[in-house]
Amino acid sequence: MCTACEDLVDPKQIKLDEIITKYRNENGPLIPVLQHAQEVYGYLPTDVLKHISKSLRIPLARIYGVVTFYAQFRLVPSGRNVINVCLGTACHVRGGAKVLETIEKALKIKDGATTEDRRFTLEVVACIGACGLAPVISINNEVHGRLLPESIAKILAKYE
Ligand code: FES
Numbered sequence: 001m002c003t004a005c006e007d008l009v010d011p012k013q014i015k016l017d018e019i020i021t022k023y024r025n026e027n028g029p030l031i032p033v034l035q036h037a038q039e040v041y042g043y044l045p046t047d048v049l050k051h052i053s054k055s056l057r058i059p060l061a062r063i064y065g066v067v068t069f070y071a072q073f074r075l076v077p078s079g080r081n082v083i084n085v086c087l088g089t090a091c092h093v094r095g096g097a098k099v100l101e102t103i104e105k106a107l108k109i110k111d112g113a114t115t116e117d118r119r120f121t122l123e124v125v126a127c128i129g130a131c132g133l134a135p136v137i138s139i140n141n142e143v144h145g146r147l148l149p150e151s152i153a154k155i156l157a158k159y160e
Pocket residue numbers: 086087088089090091092126127128129130131132134136
């Protein structure tokens with residue numbers, strides 16, 4: 001392929017087509033294709049869903065039904081900083097719900113939402129493997145443990 005042609009090729013599109021080819025002939029290809037597409041794009045843009053619909057010959061309305069049913073799928077890009085609030089057993093027992101409530105109030109968003117300025121996306125997750133530090137949140141995979149609701153504002157302020 002010529003250098004100029006390579007410039008025109010979208011690597012994400014190539015990856016998406018590889019994913020579709022891999023799962024096309026499997027039973028129930030839609031969910032894994034959507035999961036991988038979201039890994040590639042960070043969310044599921046409309047054009048990507050249309051392409052998947054066409055390639056797998058699945059009506060777009062059915063794909064939207066699946067995407068909106070499962071909380072794991074995202075139709076809009078996430079914020080610059082992704083906060084995961086753990087509500088696994090250890091964190092729940094040690095005040096995880098209060099931590100979540102404090103963050104929701106501070107950012108004026110609920111689980112699964114992104115702030116208007118796209119600074120933060122908030123997600124509730126199950127155990128993130130740091131139970132000894134419960135209650136725990138992670139921001140961009142950086143773990144903050146033994147949280148007290150009053151320490152949250154200071155932590156959030158570190159993330160632009
Ligand atoms: S339960 Fe929260 S880190 Fe394990």
